[in-house]
Amino acid sequence: MSKGVLLVNLGSPDSTNHKDVKRYLGEFLMDERVIDVPLWARTLLVKGIILNTRPKKSAEAYEKIWWEEGSPLIVLSERLQSKIDDHTSVPVSLAMRYGKPSIMNGLQELYDKGVKEVLLFPLYPQFAMATTETILVLAEEIRKEHFPDMKFITVPPFYNHPDYIRTLANSISEHLDGKDFEHLLFSYHGVPERHIRKSDVTKSHCKIDGSCCQTASAAHQFCYRHQCFETTRLVAEYLKLKPNTYSVSFQSRLGFDPWLKPYTDRTIERFGKQGMKKLAVVTPAFVSDCLETLEEIAMEGEEIFHEVGGKDFTVVPCLNDRQEWVKVLSRWVDEWAHQTPVEA
Numbered sequence: 238m239s240k241g242v243l244l245v246n247l248g249s250p251d252s253t254n255h256k257d258v259k260r261y262l263g264e265f266l267m268d269e270r271v272i273d274v275p276l277w278a279r280t281l282l283v284k285g286i287i288l289n290t291r292p293k294k295s296a297e298a299y300e301k302i303w304w305e306e307g308s309p310l311i312v313l314s315e316r317l318q319s320k321i322d323d324h325t326s327v328p329v330s331l332a333m334r335y336g337k338p339s340i341m342n343g344l345q346e347l348y349d350k351g352v353k354e355v356l357l358f359p360l361y362p363q364f365a366m367a368t369t370e371t372i373l374v375l376a377e378e379i380r381k382e383h384f385p386d387m388k389f390i391t392v393p394p395f396y397n398h399p400d401y402i403r404t405l406a407n408s409i410s411e412h413l414d415g416k417d418f419e420h421l422l423f424s425y426h427g428v429p430e431r432h433i434r435k436s437d438v439t440k441s442h443c444k445i446d447g448s449c450c451q452t453a454s455a456a457h458q459f460c461y462r463h464q465c466f467e468t469t470r471l472v473a474e475y476l477k478l479k480p481n482t483y484s485v486s487f488q489s490r491l492g493f494d495p496w497l498k499p500y501t502d503r504t505i506e507r508f509g510k511q512g513m514k515k516l517a518v519v520t521p522a523f524v525s526d527c528l529e530t531l532e533e534i535a536m537e538g539e540e541i542f543h544e545v546g547g548k549d550f551t552v553v554p555c556l557n558d559r560q561e562w563v564k565v566l567s568r569w570v571d572e573w574a575h576q577t578p579v580e581a
């Protein structure tokens with residue numbers, strides 16, 4: 238059976254104009270796995286409130302980070318896809334969960350090349366209902382309706398995979414080489430605490446307290462918080478970071494519900510107020526630089542740190558199309574592509 242790969246990332250608006258940003262945010266936030274309330278409440282919240290105010294603020298933010306070629310997230314994802322495609326023996330396509338290129342188009346592109354077995358590859362190291370799960374659910378709906386003879390295999394979250402940990406650790410040490418910093422902050426995209434409880438397959442493990450994520454449980458296969466802590470622990474171990482020289486925080490909170498804590502903005506502020514002068518930040522929930530890393534961390538985060546007396550603020554770029562990362566992903570793809578199927 239002919240094989241191919243579909244890399245899937247989050248997506249961006251088509252441009253920074255208000256109409257495009259509003260359309261993109263509408264599609265994103267009306268996803269029941271992103272704002273997980275009943276349809277009537279989501280419609281009221283998103284169309285009645287958020288879309289009246291947020292697009293202006295978001296468009297201004299996108300304006301600050303937009304490249305001549307387009308959205309950094311899309312451009313960087315395209316570069317990654319093109320390099321993996323060059324390094325592997327099977328066709329590799331790219332899709333976005335929201336906006337363009339769509340998952341439908343990505344699957345069609347592979348189908349037109351004769352692909353019948355697709356490696357679905359969500360570009361998220363850690364599992365979340367708002368990222369990995371929503372991609373898999375939509376892709377399956379499209380498959381059933383349009384490509385019933387296609388078969389899917391899914392790449393699981395790779396938050397603790399030794400290749401990913403090594404690549405991330407090498408990228409951190411390379412970017413911080415020769416830089417004198419007091420603390421390394423691992424800032425992950427946040428999610429509402431409710432999402433963690435919803436994804437708990439045991440229905441009783443995730444208490445979101447000091448210890449649940451460190452106590453072995455079947456829940457951790459789908460626990461975003463556990464997986465963020467594990468990525469951090471393994472990278473810290475690899476880099477031999479000393480205790481208290483690194484920590485975890487969660488960024489990009491939206492709305493009034495409790496999200497995973499501690500919040501990144503408040504953490505940066507606290508560090509500065511405590512007299513810290515040199516802070517480094519890495520954002521391992523994102524494989525490609527995007528609005529959340531280039532604007533929220535590199536611009537807003539730096540401003541907060543400076544306002545409270547901090548001096549050096551260093552941001553480690555995402556893995557993007559880094560050579561070591563391209564090699565790792567290409568090897569994962571080729572290992573899958575050359576597996577001989579086990580006869581039933």
Ligand SMILES: C=CC1=C(C)c2cc3[nH]c(cc4nc(cc5[nH]c(cc1n2)c(C)c5CCC(=O)O)C(CCC(=O)O)=C4C)c(C)c3C=C
Pocket residue numbers: 247248249250262266271272291295308310361365367368426427428429461489491522523526527528529
């Ligand atoms: C309201 C809920 C949101 C949840 C839950 C959420 C989870 C989540 N998101 C990412 C990755 C990205 N998010 C990005 C932008 C972004 N995220 C939200 C909201 C939620 N995200 C909004 C409203 C936006 C748009 C921008 C804004 O108005 O602030 C991006 C950047 C996209 C880009 O074009 O650059 C990424 C990437 C993860 C990994 C995640 C859960 C783990």
Ligand SMILES: [Fe+2]
Pocket residue numbers: 426489
């Ligand atoms: Fe987000």
Ligand SMILES: [Fe+2]
Pocket residue numbers: 442443444445449450451456460462463
């Ligand atoms: Fe947990």
